Amino acid sequence: MPIALIIHGGAWNIPDEQVDAHVAGCRAALAQGWGVLAAGGSAIDACEAAVRLLEDDPTFDAGTGSVLTSAGVVELDAAIMDGSTLHYGAVANVRCLRNPITLARHVLVGPATFLAGEGAEQFAAAQGLPLCANSDLIVPRERLLWEHWKASQATPEGESHHKSEAQAVGGHDTVGAIALDQTGRLAVANSTGGTPFKHPGRIGDTPLIGCGLYADGRVGGAVCTGWGEAITRVALARRAVELLERGLPPQSAAEIAIRTLGRAVPGGNGGCIILNPQGRIGLAWNTRRMAYAYQSERTEAVWGC
Ligand code: ASP
Secondary structure, three states: OOOEEEEEEEEEOOOHHHHHHHHHHHHHHHHHHHHHHHOOOOHHHHHHHHHHHHHHOOOOOOOOOOOOEOOOOOOEEEEEEEOOOOEEEEEEEEOOOOOHHHHHHHHHOOOOOEEEHHHHHHHHHHOOOOOOOHHHHOOHHHHHHHHHHHHOOOOOOHHHHHHHHHHOOOOOOOEEEEEEOOOOOEEEEEEEOOOOOEOOOOOOOOOOEOOOEEEEOOOEEEEEEEOHHHHHHOOHHHHHHHHHHOOOOHHHHHHHHHHHHHHHOOOOOEEEEEEOOOOOEEEEEOOOEEEEEEEEOOEEEEEEO
C-alpha cells in the first residue's frame, strides 16, 4: 500500500513574519511522521508523533505556545481517531499536559472515549503521563497577546477568532495530521489551545469527532481548523468524508467542504485537509493562509503557507 501523510498548522491570517516558522514546523512534523510510516509504523503512531512535535513547537496554538483563555490560562483540546476501527480518543480542557495528543491516544484504548478537565488529568496521571504546571505551557508572545485582548475588552470565543482574522492579532495555529500506513490503515489527529481569549471551559471543533476530524478507513479522513463554533455547526469533517463517500476526489471534497462552511455560517472561516485510502490528498482554506506539508509515495514532499 502507498504510505501518505498530510499535516496542517492552522488556517488564519498568518502574518508574513510568521510564515517561515509555520512552514518549518509543518515540514519537521512531516519528516517525523514520515519516518514512522517509512519504518513500517502505524498510521496512529505517525499521527501522534507528528502532532507531538507540533505541540512542542511554540509557534503553534497547541501544547506549549497555546493561546490563553480570558482567565489567562492554557486549556488544551485534542483527539485522535483510527479509521480502520472507528475508535477514537478525545480530551478537552486539559491544563497540565505538554502533549494532550498522547493523552487522547491513551483514551482511545478505552474504556471512555472523551475525557475533560480534572478527570482527564487524573487519567493521565494514572497512565503515567508526565504532568506539568500550566505556566510551563505559556510563552511570552501569548502572555502579551492576552494583555492586548484584556485591554481591548474583547468578546471571547468565536467572536475573537473572527476579529483576529481581520486584525491579524493572535494565533489559530491548531495542528493536525492524517496518515496512511503500509497496511492501508488511516488515522487522523488534531490538537489545539483553542481561540484566543476564549471563555474558560469553551471547547471548539478540534476534539469533536465529525467536526474537527473524522476518519473512515474505507473512504478517507478529514481534519479541520479555523473558527471552531462555525466548523462545529456544520459538522465539517464528517461532511467532507461524506463527499468522499459520494465519489468526489479529495481535492474537490476539500474545496466544497470549505465553500459550505463559508456559505452556511456568516464569516465561517477555516481550512480542511483530506487523505483517501489510495494516498490522494486534498486541501482547501478560505482564510488568508493555511500552513501545511504533505508527502505520499505518489509525490515528493510539498509544503506551503
Ligand atoms: N478550531 C480551533 C478552535 O476553534 C481553532 C483553530 O483551528 O485554530 O478551537
